Amino acid sequence: MSLRVGIVGGGQLARMMIAPAVELGLDVRVLAEEPGMAAGLAATATGDYRDLETVRAFARDVDVITFDHEHVPQDVLRALVADGIAVHPGPDALFYAQDKLRMRAKLAELGMPQPEWAAISDAAELQAFLDANGGRAVVKTPRGGYDGKGVRVVSTAADAADWIEALEPGGQLLVEELVDFTRELAQQVARRPSGSWRAYPVVETVQRGGVCAEVIAPAPRAGQRLTDVAESIGVAIAEGLGVTGMLAVELFETADDRLLVNELAMRPHNSGHWSQDGAVTGQFEQHLRAVLDLPLGDTEPRAPWSVMINILGGPAADSLESRIPGALAAHPGAKVHTYGKAPRPGRKVGHVNLTGSDLDAVVSDARGVAAHFDD
Amino acid sequence: MSLRVGIVGGGQLARMMIAPAVELGLDVRVLAEEPGMAAGLAATATGDYRDLETVRAFARDVDVITFDHEHVPQDVLRALVADGIAVHPGPDALFYAQDKLRMRAKLAELGMPQPEWAAISDAAELQAFLDANGGRAVVKTPRGGYDGKGVRVVSTAADAADWIEALEPGGQLLVEELVDFTRELAQQVARRPSGSWRAYPVVETVQRGGVCAEVIAPAPRAGQRLTDVAESIGVAIAEGLGVTGMLAVELFETADDRLLVNELAMRPHNSGHWSQDGAVTGQFEQHLRAVLDLPLGDTEPRAPWSVMINILGGPAADSLESRIPGALAAHPGAKVHTYGKAPRPGRKVGHVNLTGSDLDAVVSDARGVAAHFDD
Incomplete structure (x- = not known):
């Protein structure tokens, strides 16, 4: 059976x-x-x-x-x-994915590098954090946020007054240092219940409007040190939090070459869609193998460079399907993935993967394919 | 929609x-x-x-x-x-796939290289063919054969007496020269209703007991001439028979470097399973793109060598699933595909794909993975 x-x-x-x-x-x-x-x-x-x-x-x-x-x-x-x-992942691991305050506290306990952060429950505490961190910060609702929702950049306590007011008694918000990052990276690790793991190469992610727009795998200009540090962070979190299945760790890279943990996801993640066509074992196959405690697959790239570009629903009324012939014609190596979702504005409705050996060409060609889904 | x-x-x-x-x-x-x-x-x-x-x-x-x-x-x-x-494919194309006598006649009309053949309706005609072709031949029922069924090597007309006796009035059997081939190859072509096509690299197929056992892509020791001739045969048949979707042409390679058409399949084919993991566009994706008249994808290999090994049901009663952990553990790059079919003896129930740059290693490693499904 x-x-x-x-x-x-x-x-x-x-x-x-x-x-x-x-x-x-x-x-x-x-x-x-x-x-x-x-x-x-x-x-x-x-x-x-x-x-x-x-x-x-x-x-x-x-x-x-x-x-x-x-x-x-x-x-x-x-x-x-x-x-x-x-x-899988189990409740003990998901506990940290479900609440960003708990996640920050646990990562601190594990000694993971992360932005300055605090739990605040009123305007005075938020203002104190702002005063200590250059006058600007990111306030996050601990639960329920995704794709930029539940996240707000503030420069005065008043900017978060509505969220503070809505707090239940004893409730808290997470406030984080506004990191002056040079770029965003993501590290994925698959881990089996029996403990063995495999790490993917660290990738660069480009966000627009709080939503992942493009991913380049592996991350360009990533030396051995960066690659090793990213992997060690991913593995330490997977093991420290007892994650089973796929873990994605979103990272900030700073001008002084530090990596700081931004967010976690305990499931296949948008930053890993490139692996469907660009790695020996795609993240969705790997997640299934991991949660079933089957031997994990090779995470090596199949090509020097892979680029993933998200397709977002636009204001146009015509269907996604009408754009597919043009997109496929634009490059014979393009892999168009669509999700069978109504293309509401801003909603992720698909993505394009492309691989190759010349990074500039792959980026340019992938954008050319994805442009067929723009308005 | x-x-x-x-x-x-x-x-x-x-x-x-x-x-x-x-x-x-x-x-x-x-x-x-x-x-x-x-x-x-x-x-x-x-x-x-x-x-x-x-x-x-x-x-x-x-x-x-x-x-x-x-x-x-x-x-x-x-x-x-x-x-x-x-x-797609349409009835005019499938007409030739459904009857091997019609197929032989049409390929002759198109000038395709093929074994000597004849339509026979009685023992005397079969004996005459045997006498003219070295005393041995292959008799095939024009319809309904697959995986070695409906195919019999004969050296006297009596060897096919039961089939001849069972012929309906006016019915015929196909008899073909027993080709002294050095190996078997297969050429796949995808063709759209609007006429454009893409050819896959010619592959080597190894049959055991009339069933495809292994495929190596591209075919080893295939020079430019062989590759070009195989492709030109595939394209000529796809166009000449009006095939839409995937076409597979099974070929004999002879000691004197000729390619002779053995069988045709107008659908994705066992000889193309390697492409799921070894080509930029797998044959199943390509078939869908072709029949929908969507632009076809790149057929280039993703790695220097791909090897496909079929998994056949064995006499053991235990399930295929119990073998999967061992098979996956045997090589982290192995792609195990199973079909959800009861593993009756000799039945194709799955296959293993593996890619790499050293052919001997890929063949050996792929066999090592597939051996986990043997008894």
Whole structure:
């Protein structure tokens, strides 16, 4: 009988696990939030991932539960584990992905390099942090943010007055130093429940409007020291937080050559989409192998350079599909991935991967392909 | 709205179209012969592909109909075309794939190099062919053969007496020269309805017991002349027979450096499985692009050498899945593909792909991985 993988959440990350699951011969099942989602092809159940009985019924007949996102509540996760179900990543790891304050405290405990940060609960504490850190800072809601949501740059306590006012009694916000970074990088590590791991090469990510726009793999101008430090941070976090499956560590590189941990994701991540076509083992295949505790695959690049460019929904009403012929014609090596999602403005609806040996040409060609999806 | 592809037949070739279909954002639907088939994940209908109304109902809501096999009857295919449905490959092309006698006659008309052959309807005609061709020959039933079935080496007319006796009035068998080949090769070409095409590099195939066992891509010791001749044969057949989608041409290479056409397949083919992991565009993605008349992808290898080894069901009762951990552990670059089929003896139930730059090492390593599926 095939190994059965249950994925909670029906978004594009679940969707992109379908292809490697089918090829490996896994029985892949998805608990989707609603009908017609990106991973709908493999949906065997529809329901609310916050409802224990919904998740429990879905989890009953699978060999492992994994996730499209990190939002399944702790009590649901812990009930599954108590039922004897393999859950990867598990609740102890996801605890840190679900709350940025806990994550910062744990990374401090592990001695990981990170921006200056504090937990604040009122305007005075925020102002004190601003005064101590050059007058500007980033305030984050500890929970629920993604793609730039729940993140705000402030220069006075008043800029965060609405969030402070909305705090529950005892509630806190995270405030972080506004890092003067030269660029953003991301380090991915896959780790099995039995402990072995494999690291991907560190990549450069380019964000626009808080959303990942482009990724170059490996990161250009990354010497051995940078590569080693990034990998050691990724592995230390994967091991220190007990992450199983794919971990992505978003990093700031500073002008004085430090790497500081920005965010974590305990799942396949946008910064790793290049690996589908650019690495011997794509991150979605690797995640499945990791959560099933199967031997991990080679993470070496298949080509000197890989470039990933996100396709965002635009204001135009015409469908994504009408753009595909032009995009495919633009470069015969382009790999166009689309997610079956309605192209609402700013929404990630697909991406383009391209590999090659001349970085400037790959970047330029990949942008030329992706431009077919612009308005 | 997503482009909708309907695949008739639920076997492993349909299954392996699912992954690239999902990544491209296609709406992929399968008409399976029965529940629980290899392509079951995408099955939206179950029924008999020989029944016009079954196929017609399935075809009503798709943008193109394509196939897992070549066995859909001509009257069914022609009725779909008359309904205005895009069918690729179409009935005119499949006509030649469905009957080896018609195929031989058409290839002769096109001037393609092929073994000596004849249509025979009785023992005297077969004996005459044997007498003229060194006393041994291959007799084939024109229809329904695959993986060595419907093929028999004979040295007297009596060896085929049962087949001759079973002929319907006016029926014929194909008899072919027993080619003294040095090796077998295969040439694949993708062709769009609008006429443009892309050829894959010619590959070497190793058959055991009439079943493809190993493929090496590109074919070792293949000079420019061999490569060019193989490609020109593939393209001439694709154009001459009006093939749309993937065409595979199985070839004999002879001691005097001739290439002779052995068999044709108008669909993705076992000889092209290497391309899933070894070419910029895998044959299953390419087939989908071709039948949808989308721009074709680059067919260049991603590595100097790719090796594909089939996994056949063995006598052991234990499941394929129990072998996967050992196989994956044997080489971190190995790509194990399994088809979700019960591992009956001799049945193709999966394959292993491996790429690298040292051919001997790739062959040896790939065999080491595949050996985990032996008894």
